[in-house]
Amino acid sequence: MTPSLSTFSASVNEGIFLKDPSTSSLGLNILTKSIILIDDLGFEQFTFRKLATDIHSTEASIYRYFENKHKLLLYLSSWYWGWSEYKLVLRNANLACPVQKLNNAIHMLAIPEKTVINGLDMGRLFDIICQESSKAYLVTEVDNLNRHGLFYNYKKFVAILSDIVLEIHPGYPYPHMLVTTIIEGIHHQKFFSEHLPSLTDKPADGASLADFYYTLALSVIQKN
Amino acid sequence: MTPSLSTFSASVNEGIFLKDPSTSSLGLNILTKSIILIDDLGFEQFTFRKLATDIHSTEASIYRYFENKHKLLLYLSSWYWGWSEYKLVLRNANLACPVQKLNNAIHMLAIPEKTVINGLDMGRLFDIICQESSKAYLVTEVDNLNRHGLFYNYKKFVAILSDIVLEIHPGYPYPHMLVTTIIEGIHHQKFFSEHLPSLTDKPADGASLADFYYTLALSVIQKN
DNA sequence: CGTTATTGATAGTATTACTATTTTAATTAA
DNA sequence: TTAATTAAAATAGTAATACTATCAATAACG
Numbered sequence: 001m002t003p004s005l006s007t008f009s010a011s012v013n014e015g016i017f018l019k020d021p022s023t024s025s026l027g028l029n030i031l032t033k034s035i036i037l038i039d040d041l042g043f044e045q046f047t048f049r050k051l052a053t054d055i056h057s058t059e060a061s062i063y064r065y066f067e068n069k070h071k072l073l074l075y076l077s078s079w080y081w082g083w084s085e086y087k088l089v090l091r092n093a094n095l096a097c098p099v100q101k102l103n104n105a106i107h108m109l110a111i112p113e114k115t116v117i118n119g120l121d122m123g124r125l126f127d128i129i130c131q132e133s134s135k136a137y138l139v140t141e142v143d144n145l146n147r148h149g150l151f152y153n154y155k156k157f158v159a160i161l162s163d164i165v166l167e168i169h170p171g172y173p174y175p176h177m178l179v180t181t182i183i184e185g186i187h188h189q190k191f192f193s194e195h196l197p198s199l200t201d202k203p204a205d206g207a208s209l210a211d212f213y214y215t216l217a218l219s220v221i222q223k224n
Numbered sequence: 225m226t227p228s229l230s231t232f233s234a235s236v237n238e239g240i241f242l243k244d245p246s247t248s249s250l251g252l253n254i255l256t257k258s259i260i261l262i263d264d265l266g267f268e269q270f271t272f273r274k275l276a277t278d279i280h281s282t283e284a285s286i287y288r289y290f291e292n293k294h295k296l297l298l299y300l301s302s303w304y305w306g307w308s309e310y311k312l313v314l315r316n317a318n319l320a321c322p323v324q325k326l327n328n329a330i331h332m333l334a335i336p337e338k339t340v341i342n343g344l345d346m347g348r349l350f351d352i353i354c355q356e357s358s359k360a361y362l363v364t365e366v367d368n369l370n371r372h373g374l375f376y377n378y379k380k381f382v383a384i385l386s387d388i389v390l391e392i393h394p395g396y397p398y399p400h401m402l403v404t405t406i407i408e409g410i411h412h413q414k415f416f417s418e419h420l421p422s423l424t425d426k427p428a429d430g431a432s433l434a435d436f437y438y439t440l441a442l443s444v445i446q447k448n
Numbered sequence: 449c450g451t452t453a454t455t456g457a458t459a460g461t462a463t464t465a466c467t468a469t470t471t472t473a474a475t476t477a478a
Numbered sequence: 479t480t481a482a483t484t485a486a487a488a489t490a491g492t493a494a495t496a497c498t499a500t501c502a503a504t505a506a507c508g
Contacts (some may be wrong), residue, residue, distance in 0.1 A: 003459080019390060019485095024485080025485095026485080028485070040365035041364065042363055044363065047363065047463085047465080048462065048465080049463090049464075049465090057486080057487075058486080058487060058488070058489090059465085059466080060466095060467080060468085060486090060487080060488085060489090061485085061486055061487070063465090063466070064486085065268075066484085067466095068465075068466080069465090070371055093270050098377050104308065109230055120472090131362055132362065133463090134358060134362070135362070136417065137415075137419070137420065138356065138358070138359070139266060140266035140268075140269065141266065141267065142419045143419055144418070146260070146419065151420060155423065156424075158423055159422070161409050163422065172424060173341075174425045174436050175425065176422070176423055176424050176425045177409075177424050177428070177433075177436055178414055178440075180409075180412060180413070180416065180423045180424065181405065181409040181412070181413075181440075184408065184409070184412050185401075185404075185405040185408070185409065188404060188405070188408050189401055189404070189405075191361075191362065192404065195366045195367055195370065196361065196366070196370060196375060196379070197363070198382070198383070198400070199378075199382055199400055199404050200380050200400050200401050200404065201397060201398045201399065201400045201401050204401070209401075212398050214320065216402075216405075216440070216444050219443040219444050219446075220439065220440050220444065222443075242453095248455095250454080250455070254469080270495090271494085271495065271496080272495090273494090273495075273496090281455075281456080282455080282456060282457070282458090283496090283497080284455090284456080284457085284458090284499085285454085285455055285456070285500085287496090287497070287498080288454085288455085291499080293494075293496090298503095372495095402489080
């Protein structure tokens with residue numbers, strides 16, 4: 001069911017990078033290794049200098065691709081949502097029932113595939129999404145970034161899911177709230193289950209997470 | 225209904241500070257002004273140097289209270305949850321119905337009071353909680369911090385709410401998941417409504433947030 | 449009045465987050 | 479094949495950040 005990599009090229013908004021990293025081997029190296037480094041060190045300890053030594057390049061070279069590490073995080077996040085949308089659309093292509101579509105989506109979000117796409121370790125990228133991606137928007141420049149469309153891919157994904165919710169219950173007043181609550185919730189619970197288990201419930205694996213949020217979604221949608 | 229300030233002294237875990245800021249006027253100054261500065265600049269732009277000049281003190285003096293700005297954020301967050309617990313217990317003291325208790329709690333979380341407690345601007349502190357507080361735990365040192373009990377106040381608050389959920393539906397399997405989903409959800413939606421409105425639904429004021437999450441909670445609890 | 453704790457003043461270091469410039473290497477186009 | 483263009487490496491440097499250390503001044507306290 002996983003789409004072949006050759007057919008997928010992530011469309012990440014141009015404003016995020018200075019030079020498209022997907023067009024050169026150094027750029028791809030930056031992406032590949034930054035995922036590993038950010039996952040290992042955490043975003044705050046991660047620096048372009050460390051990345052540079054890791055890929056046997058220089059800080060200056062990396063700065064030609066990304067203005068700063070925050071933009072790199074935004075790129076990874078944006079790429080993730082671009083990829084997720086692609087997968088979702090493909091998986092739901094031949095489904096008619098919106099409840100099935102929603103179920104599909106929630107499972108996709110909660111149970112990450114551990115494959116490698118375009119050289120990028122999706123398992124680690126998912127961990128970054130859970131632990132670091134909110135730092136991409138929880139910043140003072142958020143309005144400015146948003147004005148330039150740098151959250152487009154995430155917003156698009158949310159919009160698609162919201163439409164599915166509305167298919168299930170036309171006129172439901174809070175589709176976006178529900179969808180972002182589920183998405184951010186999944187990421188939080190993943191983190192909690194690993195680091196702050198008393199903030200979640202056992203077993204907090206992907207399957208029970210999907211179960212919890214799918215039930216939640218359906219109860220809420222039908223209740224209103 | 226607001227408890228009198230004289231009766232409340234926040235109990236923040238000792239490991240968070242080097243010297244208790246609530247015991248000196250410089251300490252209180254640090255707390256008061258850091259709330260304003262973090263709210264104005266955002267946590268990443270906020271520095272002890274800027275805070276020092278702001279309160280006409282020195283960096284070194286501030287470092288005598290907090291190891292680093294991250295610990296200061298943890299203090300503010302911890303103080304917020306200590307205060308919230310105090311308020312919640314007081315408000316629910318003479319209620320028997322757990323559904324009413326939950327309703328109370330959700331309204332308290334979604335509709336912040338704009339008062340000043342012990343000199344601390346609660347309106348601004350709430351904004352910090354929404355925008356910055358997740359950065360207090362989304363770090364690599366989280367396990368170490370947790371081992372030292374530095375998230376105690378938040379976990380305690382979650383535990384109290386989870387117990388209320390269990391009062392409503394004994395045996396409900398996901399009380400903690402539900403509670404943290406609601407709490408973090410409220411904070412996210414607050415932020416989204418101000419900065420990324422397409423990720424939420426209008427009107428995203430406190431009242432409709434409370435409405436959304438209260439309905440969500442009840443549907444989910446009763447469904448299972 | 450003397451002791452102790454608190455803060456201020458000053459200084460210094462390692463690291464981070466960049467920017468600029470020049471050299472080398474690799475591609476491509478004439 | 480050479481010249482022209484582009485990408486990357488090497489090197490250097492700056493301002494700001496995140497601290498640490500030392501010592502003097504002062505206030506509080508018994």
